[in-house]
Amino acid sequence: MRPFAYVRATGVEDACAALASRPGARPLGGGTNLVDLMKLGVEEPTTLVDVSRLPLDTVEELPDGSLRVGATVRNSDLAAHPAVRDRYPALSQALLAGASGQLRNVATTGGNLLQRTRCPYFQDVSKPCNKRAPGSGCGAREGVHRDHAVLGHSEQCIATHPSDMAVALAALDARIELYGPAGARDVAADAFHRLPGDHPERDTEIRPDELVTAVVLPPVTAGLPSLYRKARDRASYAFALASVAGVLRIADGVVAHAGLAFGALAHRPWRARTAERALLGAAPTPAAFEHAVDLELSAARPLRDNAYKVPLARGLAVDVLTRLAGT
Amino acid sequence: MAAALGAPAERREGLQKITGSARYAAEHVPDGRAYAWPVPATVARGTVRAVDASAALRQPGVLAVLTPENTPRLAEPDDPTLAVLQNPRVPHRGWFVALVVAETLEDARAGAAAVRVSYDAEEHDVSLTEDHPAAYAPEKANAGYPGSTRRGDPDGAFGSAAVRVDTRYRVPPLHNHPMEPHASTAHWDGGRLLAHTSSQGSTAVRATLAKLFGLPEERIVVVAEHVGGGFGSKGTPRPDVVLAALAARHTGRPVTLALPRRQLPAVVGHRAPTLHRIRLGAGADGRLTSLVHEVTTHTSRVKEFVEQAAVPARVMYAAPHSRTVHRVAALDVPTPSWMRAPGEAPGMYALESAMDELACELGMDPVEVRILNEPETEPDSGKPFSSRHLVECLREGARRFDWSRRDPRPRARREGALLIGTGVAAAMYPVNISPSTAAARALPDGTFLVRVNATDIGTGARTVLAQVAADTLGVPLERVRTEVGRSDLPSASLAGGSSGTASWGWAVHEASVRLTDRLAEHTGPLPAEGVEARADTAGQADADSPWARHAFGAHFAEVAVDTVSGETRVRRLLGVYAAGHILNARTARSQFIGGMTMGLGMALTEGSTMDAAFGDFTESDLASYHVPAHADVPEVEAHWIDEDDPHLNPMGSKGIGEIGIVGTAAAIGNAVHHATGVRLRELPLTPDRMLTALTSV
Numbered sequence A: 001m002r003p004f005a006y007v008r009a010t011g012v013e014d015a016c017a018a019l020a021s022r023p024g025a026r027p028l029g030g031g032t033n034l035v036d037l038m039k040l041g042v043e044e045p046t047t048l049v050d051v052s053r054l055p056l057d058t059v060e061e062l063p064d065g066s067l068r069v070g071a072t073v074r075n076s077d078l079a080a081h082p083a084v085r086d087r088y089p090a091l092s093q094a095l096l097a098g099a100s101g102q103l104r105n106v107a108t109t110g111g112n113l114l115q116r117t118r119c120p121y122f123q124d125v126s127k128p129c130n131k132r133a134p135g136s137g138c139g140a141r142e143g144v145h146r147d148h149a150v151l152g153h154s155e156q157c158i159a160t161h162p163s164d165m166a167v168a169l170a171a172l173d174a175r176i177e178l179y180g181p182a183g184a185r186d187v188a189a190d191a192f193h194r195l196p197g198d199h200p201e202r203d204t205e206i207r208p209d210e211l212v213t214a215v216v217l218p219p220v221t222a223g224l225p226s227l228y229r230k231a232r233d234r235a236s237y238a239f240a241l242a243s244v245a246g247v248l249r250i251a252d253g254v255v256a257h258a259g260l261a262f263g264a265l266a267h268r269p270w271r272a273r274t275a276e277r278a279l280l281g282a283a284p285t286p287a288a289f290e291h292a293v294d295l296e297l298s299a300a301r302p303l304r305d306n307a308y309k310v311p312l313a314r315g316l317a318v319d320v321l322t323r324l325a326g327t
Numbered sequence B: 001m002a003a004a005l006g007a008p009a010e011r012r013e014g015l016q017k018i019t020g021s022a023r024y025a026a027e028h029v030p031d032g033r034a035y036a037w038p039v040p041a042t043v044a045r046g047t048v049r050a051v052d053a054s055a056a057l058r059q060p061g062v063l064a065v066l067t068p069e070n071t072p073r074l075a076e077p078d079d080p081t082l083a084v085l086q087n088p089r090v091p092h093r094g095w096f097v098a099l100v101v102a103e104t105l106e107d108a109r110a111g112a113a114a115v116r117v118s119y120d121a122e123e124h125d126v127s128l129t130e131d132h133p134a135a136y137a138p139e140k141a142n143a144g145y146p147g148s149t150r151r152g153d154p155d156g157a158f159g160s161a162a163v164r165v166d167t168r169y170r171v172p173p174l175h176n177h178p179m180e181p182h183a184s185t186a187h188w189d190g191g192r193l194l195a196h197t198s199s200q201g202s203t204a205v206r207a208t209l210a211k212l213f214g215l216p217e218e219r220i221v222v223v224a225e226h227v228g229g230g231f232g233s234k235g236t237p238r239p240d241v242v243l244a245a246l247a248a249r250h251t252g253r254p255v256t257l258a259l260p261r262r263q264l265p266a267v268v269g270h271r272a273p274t275l276h277r278i279r280l281g282a283g284a285d286g287r288l289t290s291l292v293h294e295v296t297t298h299t300s301r302v303k304e305f306v307e308q309a310a311v312p313a314r315v316m317y318a319a320p321h322s323r324t325v326h327r328v329a330a331l332d333v334p335t336p337s338w339m340r341a342p343g344e345a346p347g348m349y350a351l352e353s354a355m356d357e358l359a360c361e362l363g364m365d366p367v368e369v370r371i372l373n374e375p376e377t378e379p380d381s382g383k384p385f386s387s388r389h390l391v392e393c394l395r396e397g398a399r400r401f402d403w404s405r406r407d408p409r410p411r412a413r414r415e416g417a418l419l420i421g422t423g424v425a426a427a428m429y430p431v432n433i434s435p436s437t438a439a440a441r442a443l444p445d446g447t448f449l450v451r452v453n454a455t456d457i458g459t460g461a462r463t464v465l466a467q468v469a470a471d472t473l474g475v476p477l478e479r480v481r482t483e484v485g486r487s488d489l490p491s492a493s494l495a496g497g498s499s500g501t502a503s504w505g506w507a508v509h510e511a512s513v514r515l516t517d518r519l520a521e522h523t524g525p526l527p528a529e530g531v532e533a534r535a536d537t538a539g540q541a542d543a544d545s546p547w548a549r550h551a552f553g554a555h556f557a558e559v560a561v562d563t564v565s566g567e568t569r570v571r572r573l574l575g576v577y578a579a580g581h582i583l584n585a586r587t588a589r590s591q592f593i594g595g596m597t598m599g600l601g602m603a604l605t606e607g608s609t610m611d612a613a614f615g616d617f618t619e620s621d622l623a624s625y626h627v628p629a630h631a632d633v634p635e636v637e638a639h640w641i642d643e644d645d646p647h648l649n650p651m652g653s654k655g656i657g658e659i660g661i662v663g664t665a666a667a668i669g670n671a672v673h674h675a676t677g678v679r680l681r682e683l684p685l686t687p688d689r690m691l692t693a694l695t696s697v
Helices: A012-021 A034-039 A075-080 A082-087 A089-097 A101-106 A109-114 A165-171 A273-279 A286-297 A309-326 B014-018 B054-058 B105-114 B154-159 B202-213 B239-251 B261-267 B344-362 B366-372 B390-401 B461-473 B500-521 B585-604 B664-676 B687-695
Strands: A005-008 A025-028 A047-050 A059-061 A067-070 A175-180 A183-188 A211-217 A226-231 A242-251 A254-263 B034-040 B046-052 B062-066 B096-102 B116-121 B148-151 B163-171 B183-189 B192-197 B220-223 B255-258 B274-282 B288-299 B321-330 B385-387 B413-415 B418-430 B437-442 B448-451 B480-483 B531-536 B548-562 B568-578 B635-640
Touching: A012 A025, A012 A047, A012 A175, A012 A211, A025 A034, A059 A082, A067 A082, A075 A082, A075 A089, A075 A101, A075 A109, A082 A089, A089 A165, A089 A226, A089 A242, A109 A165, A109 A211, A165 A226, A165 A242, A165 A254, A226 A309, A242 A309, A254 A273, A254 A286, A254 A309, A273 A286, A286 A309, A309 B687, B034 B105, B034 B239, B034 B261, B046 B096, B054 B062, B054 B105, B062 B105, B062 B239, B096 B105, B096 B239, B154 B274, B154 B288, B154 B321, B163 B344, B183 B239, B192 B202, B192 B239, B202 B220, B202 B239, B239 B255, B274 B344, B288 B344, B344 B366, B344 B418, B344 B585, B344 B664, B366 B390, B366 B418, B390 B418, B390 B548, B390 B568, B390 B635, B418 B568, B418 B664, B437 B500, B448 B461, B448 B500, B461 B480, B461 B500, B500 B531, B548 B664, B568 B585, B568 B664, B585 B635, B585 B664, B664 B687
Parallel strands: A005 A047, A025 A047, B034 B255, B192 B220, B288 B321, B385 B548, B448 B480, B568 B635
Antiparallel strands: A059 A067, A067 A211, A175 A183, A175 A211, A226 A242, A242 A254, B034 B096, B046 B116, B062 B096, B148 B321, B163 B274, B183 B192, B183 B255, B274 B288, B413 B418, B418 B548, B437 B448, B437 B531, B548 B568
């Protein structure tokens, strides 16, 4: 691990100033991913700006009925928050499906969004990886890639984003609040993470001197059902092989609103806009769900060893939609 | 006085362990201790051209960089994996090519990252196939078993059998991954070496270090007081203890080397992958006429290690015609080694899966097919069994599991998207005993001290040896103290091959008998130092037995397979064992259910992938190498049938550390077949494989 400076930020502006003035600085939340990567030599920040004690650790109800989740709210606390459990069950379920109890107690909301892929080639500095070392190549494309992307991957990178939480946020139309030298801005959750294209080293739209300050969940129609379902190799402490977050509102016998996002299929949570469009106005039948999901997944380009992800994601999505329609 | 043996005595170091005061090898902190961090090779085959340590040596805190060039030459070890930094050859990726010693762990790690190594790389081959051109039939498999055996005319009998099963199974590489990584702290004081090491047997570590460093054994003490698991991977010394001793001598400082988790798969051994072909021929009555088990596996270029997976087929069933064959290919892979039930665990997965396939072909109950093929004597050797209660285990397990209510038809039980099924498999593990020595001493305060260099790797060895002594001496358990885990105690065999309790216990029993005799002759008060008797079981414990001696058992599993996600989860797991007398009901249960849990992992979650391009194991941390989590492990029950077998040892015990993992994966795989009608023949049974199989039905 390369020696680094440590700065404990006292306020958001202070933190951003530290990030801006120190090239190679990184914000430190729970450290559950960043510190591991530093030990591996994958991340070599010059400075860690500890933001874990910033006053961003609350969940507030906003006047318009939305819910603002501070960036340092711990994953365990967010999952257990009554308003989240009540109004955004998919988010609570996604959080609880991730990592382990010990990790969730430490991991923060902002850090969860900014965690990096668990691609084994990314994590091993002795191997090529365009995300870690642009231009070095991709070890996974012809290598061990059962866990890798089937949607939106590029010649440069086939990694997936590991977060469960972010998949629920995408389906729930959450927004990510950022703060930087140019002031505050916000980005739709499903536009926050990027596809790899020719720049897989860039996971998200955040700028190096910006900080995630909050996640805002929009006001929900009373009783709007949502669900998260994840398939994995073991029952706990395993990343998704595929996952689905779904939101469904039915009015007058037809789908009035659908939010659907896939996890572990792409370099970002995959918002299934094509499927959503096909569902809108359709009768909520298994056939309609299958049709919509198939339209979405027709864009899949599986690799040698991960074709199973397509039927897996299809089955999970149809199941989630069917259950939502039945509630 | 109630007998101590058999009672559920609590483990004696339990309080120390749960309060954190039990110290492990890396937690011994001699004054001036430095830390070491290895540099693994990044090519799969080749030669180190040069090691440039200049940048590392400029790092703060770095004391030394050992390389193949500057490392003092050691005597040639019996185990070539211990010839560390002795020459520039790289036999596999991950082989250590340098070692950085520094003031702190962080300095050592940073120093290691700064070492620049250049190689002359060569083409490598790490891909095992059944028809690999380099595969050959070795004379011996691991543990000294003959590489191949043959009885009668197995091919002819198979060809003319009324019912035939001809099938293949694959078991991937598996990793031991004990919670405590391999770690050592070495301290030289003049010409004497003190090494704390995480090992399953410090007597052998001492002998190895003595040979390597050219020292008399009296000048070396190896301590393994507490060991956080080993599962075979600490059965013999590993590179950490040799490197720690080298680094300590080189720097004149005590040195701790705790191997990083990600480096373990390449340097501490693994369960080699096994490719199985099994042919079973049977009459319409279900009786086997032919049994052929052929295994292909890999070893490294460093040494020959042949996972003895075809050996169970020589013991299990009465087939008049039989052949077992091991074939091995030396590839550019890390050196495989022992992992809990080497041979039996993968071998019985294949054999017991094939027996299930045979039962399906015959349309017979899988419990009954096994009972029908129960042999009179050990099939290959013709020896009588000292005791064999497999049939009783199967019957008792079936009763407890409510097997009689099972609908034998596959895919008959459905709960929504879940398919439910049950399966059975037999278990077997040989009785191994090694000679040991022990001392028992009576002290003037009325207590007794038993000393033996046993190793407690979490099994409860301290506790059960006190129980053995208490009963032999005829004194209450509380009056017996045991000292284990130091090579300056009476020397003893390793905690491996499920042999520890039998081997050490025999010596403890013998010493206690002799002490009783001495005390009977003694008159007057005991001297301050007490009265001691010693025993050495050489010649007894290792004497050839005219009996075939094995523990047997039966595993029953119930699974639920999710047809949407492909996820398989175990609902119930039951083991019933016949393993002689059970000496401590509490710690024995813990061993059985621990083995079964590891078998559950082997069935469903654990698997390692050899990366053909880079030549290493892809899953190198505990986030990606999936040992079962608590949520995977439901109701696990272990029971036993007490056996009275006079042909074992004075306690009448058989080893119990490994049998729990034998056949468990087959029981689960058979349950998956019963649930779904799909037979997966490659472990682990992960959702990707299950879903692919289900959707192609």
